[in-house]
Amino acid sequence: MDATLKTVIAGEIVELPGTIAAIRARLDDDRADEFDRDIEHVPAAELPTALVRWALAGTNADKEDEELFERLARDEDIGATDAGTPGAEVA
Known part of the structure; x- marks a missing residue:
């Protein structure tokens, strides 16, 4: 069994090739050729x-990200929370 990557797209856990x-x-033949040219460099x-x-190509994850960034650009509340200061101790 090949390794996989997992992510969340549109609220669902998705397994990607790893x-x-x-x-x-x-990838289709054209995209596979592009992949070959790209990845070796x-x-x-x-x-x-x-x-x-x-691995995310063709999953619509980029569309989801684009929509999120558009909302952020409009200063919409997207429900994000501050992850805190890196390295800060938790009391």
Whole structure:
């Protein structure tokens, strides 16, 4: 069984392919060719981010993010809470 990544999209837990081969296998031929050209030039430190971006391709997660950022730009309350100051001790 290939490794998977999990995320939440539209309130639902979604499993995404978690290997380079599995990500590529989910792409149509044109996107797979683009993936091949892109992924071999990604710096090692940026590889996890690039793989997640490709794994999310076609999931509508980008649409959900776009809508969220539009709401934020309009200063709407999106229900986010302050995660606190990094490194701050909890009493």
